[in-house]
Amino acid sequence: MGVDRSRRASWDADGFIVARNLIPVAGAAEILTACEHAKESWSRCEAHYGRSVADDTIASMRHVNHPAYYPDNPDGYRSVANVVGDHRIVDLVANVLGERPAYFCTTYWFNPRAGGRQGGWHRDSQFQAGSDEEERAALALPGRVAVHLQLALVPSEDVEVVPGSHLRWDTPEEHAIRKAVISRAWESDQMPSAVRVRLGAGDALVLDPRTIHRGRYLVESPRRTLMVSYSRETSPIVHDYFTHQPWLLAADATEGLAEATRAMLGQFISKYRCFLTSNERFTPT
Ligand SMILES: O=C(O)CCC(=O)C(=O)O
Numbered sequence: 001m002g003v004d005r006s007r008r009a010s011w012d013a014d015g016f017i018v019a020r021n022l023i024p025v026a027g028a029a030e031i032l033t034a035c036e037h038a039k040e041s042w043s044r045c046e047a048h049y050g051r052s053v054a055d056d057t058i059a060s061m062r063h064v065n066h067p068a069y070y071p072d073n074p075d076g077y078r079s080v081a082n083v084v085g086d087h088r089i090v091d092l093v094a095n096v097l098g099e100r101p102a103y104f105c106t107t108y109w110f111n112p113r114a115g116g117r118q119g120g121w122h123r124d125s126q127f128q129a130g131s132d133e134e135e136r137a138a139l140a141l142p143g144r145v146a147v148h149l150q151l152a153l154v155p156s157e158d159v160e161v162v163p164g165s166h167l168r169w170d171t172p173e174e175h176a177i178r179k180a181v182i183s184r185a186w187e188s189d190q191m192p193s194a195v196r197v198r199l200g201a202g203d204a205l206v207l208d209p210r211t212i213h214r215g216r217y218l219v220e221s222p223r224r225t226l227m228v229s230y231s232r233e234t235s236p237i238v239h240d241y242f243t244h245q246p247w248l249l250a251a252d253a254t255e256g257l258a259e260a261t262r263a264m265l266g267q268f269i270s271k272y273r274c275f276l277t278s279n280e281r282f283t284p285t
Pocket of ligand 1: 109124148158159209213214215216
């Protein structure tokens with residue numbers, strides 16, 4: 001794996017990078033067709049719940065690489081599932097992490113049919129921590145590093161980031177915005193120093209979720225983005241709706257997938273095996 005030092009330096013300083021034309025437009029179009037097929041199937045029945053969780057305002061589905069969403073479409077399944085181990089993606093993530101990444105989840109982002117909104121500013125850590133003290137402590141743990149790789153399947157400008165915010169705690173102004181979830185003031189357009197990321201089809205955004213960031217969910221503005229989330233192999237096990245992927249234990253789950261994807265999923269299974277057999281129910285998020 002060759003390290004692109006300028007990319008790594010941008011990542012270290014800003015907490016995100018953009019890789020233009022990571023996947024050719026035709027390749028992005030093929031993945032898009034397959035994801036749309038999966039979304040149709042998911043909107044009828046979410047596989048973990050066994051019933052629909054979709055409504056007109058929803059803007060994402062998790063586990064778009066679940067084989068249940070591809071009945072009679074094995075080619076579509078392969079083209080989405082193989083993104084997880086695609087060397088262009090894995091090498092890019094390895095470049096910023098400084099080590100081979102460990103897969104943990106896929107998400108498909110799309111514009112909602114109703115209830116458009118600007119999206120809430122957050123650090124992902126705020127959804128796991130009970131207090132600011134806990135969140136500050138979690139942010140300081142190197143093992144907690146995760147990476148979201150967003151592959152745009154159509155052009156979109158729906159993610160904003162505060163560059164460098166992963167390296168420090170909030171200013172009072174940032175804090176007041178991102179913690180104002182109930183009043184919805186976290187959807188403010190006044191976040192200081194925010195930059196909007198513009199992506200063409202096939203471009204990738206790699207984002208450190210410790211940054212202050214948000215997605216935007218506009219009805220009239222098409223968005224179709226496949227996100228693959230990775231952490232470090234040594235990151236702590238977190239068993240939740242994101243990582244609960246028991247279907248991967250089925251003998252034929254990874255049959256026919258690319259060797260690199262099988263290796264990536266195999267590593268995930270080894271780490272999570274004893275949790276994947278639990279009957280715990282998680283709320284889709
Ligand atoms: O891309 C989006 O819409 C939001 C992504 C995000 O905030 C996240 O996954 O933490």
